[in-house]
Amino acid sequence: xxxxxxxxxRTRKFIIESxxxxxxxxxxxxxxxxxxxxxxxxxxxxxxxxxENKEEVALAVFDYNSSRVSRLTAERINQAxxxxxxxxxxxxxxxSIIKDTINRGGCPVLNTATEADDxxxxxxxKAAGAVREWERCLTSLIQQGIKAGEFKEGVNLxxxxxxxxxxxxxxxxxxxxxxxxxxxDNILSTVEMxxxxxxx
Numbered sequence: 149x150x151x152x153x154x155x156x157x158r159t160r161k162f163i164i165e166s167x168x169x170x171x172x173x174x175x176x177x178x179x180x181x182x183x184x185x186x187x188x189x190x191x192x193x194x195x196x197x198x199x200e201n202k203e204e205v206a207l208a209v210f211d212y213n214s215s216r217v218s219r220l221t222a223e224r225i226n227q228a229x230x231x232x233x234x235x236x237x238x239x240x241x242x243x244s245i246i247k248d249t250i251n252r253g254g255c256p257v258l259n260t261a262t263e264a265d266d267x268x269x270x271x272x273x274k275a276a277g278a279v280r281e282w283e284r285c286l287t288s289l290i291q292q293g294i295k296a297g298e299f300k301e302g303v304n305l306x307x308x309x310x311x312x313x314x315x316x317x318x319x320x321x322x323x324x325x326x327x328x329x330x331x332x333d334n335i336l337s338t339v340e341m342x343x344x345x346x347x348x
Contacts, residue, residue, distance in 0.1 A: 160198045163188055163205065164212045171209045173253035175263045176271060179206070203270065210274045213256035217245065218281075231293030235286070235312075235343045239336050242316055246323060246332045255320045283309045290346065299346040308342065315339050 153161065166188040171179050184195055184205065199205045224237040242249075249255060257278045264271035286309035293299040319335035322328075 156198065159194070160208070163190065163195060163198060164208050167205060168209050168213050169252050171206055172213055172256050172259060175259060176203070176206045176268060177263065203268070207270060207274060210256055210260055210271065213252075214274075214278050217241065217249075220245070225289075231289055231296060231298050232343065232347060234289050235293070235346075236340070238286075238312065238316065239339050239343070242319070243333065243336055246320070246329050249320060250324050250327075250329065254324045255317060258317050258321055279313060282313050286312055293346065298348065300348055303346060308346070311342060312339055315342075 163184075167179070167184050170183050170187050174183065179202070181192055181195070181202065184190075184202070185192060188195065195205070199208070221237055221241045224241060225234045228234040228237055253259065257275050260271050261275040261279075264275065283306070287305045290299060290303060290305055290308060294301060294303065315335050315338055319332040322335070323330075323332040
């Protein structure tokens with residue numbers, strides 16, 4: 149059944165989708181109200197009639213931007229059979245989206261974490277929550293792989309999960325700042341090696 153949205157919900161959704169790339173490229177501080185009205189074609193009153201302020205728009209946009217990749221990854225994980233293949237989905241997803249990610253301004257988690265670390269507690273917590281959820285997902289898959297007999301016992305779960313997160317985020321940052329997407333490919337090869345080392 150298709151979800152039915154009210155006019156207000158449709159407008160909020162339109163504002164979020166229209167300003168997602170702007171916020172990701174310019175950041176919270178660098179995005180002005182003029183940027184929002186230009187991206188949406190709406191008036192200031194229309195935007196602030198649906199959101200209390202710019203920060204509320206930015207928080208909603210962060211959720212939208214970060215969910216784009218997490219949804220795609222979840223779909224591939226659900227289709228994969230083994231836990232090894234499920235972990236490798238992170239490699240295949242980021243290998244396939246790196247160009248689009250850079251064109252859209254980079255990773256929203258990394259961008260937000262860098263910009264908001266000392267300036268905006270709510271945005272910083274959004275980024276921290278996304279990292280914690282990513283770590284939790286990886287840890288769960290590794291634990292299940294150990295239980296299923298696919299992976300070795302005694303794996304340092306936190307070290308492995310955080311290393312995968314750090315490598316992927318670092319790969320996006322290096323590829324973006326250098327304009328060289330092959331950097332990501334090389335770094336993802338290291339992620340593949342880490343995952344292969346888990347196997348019995």
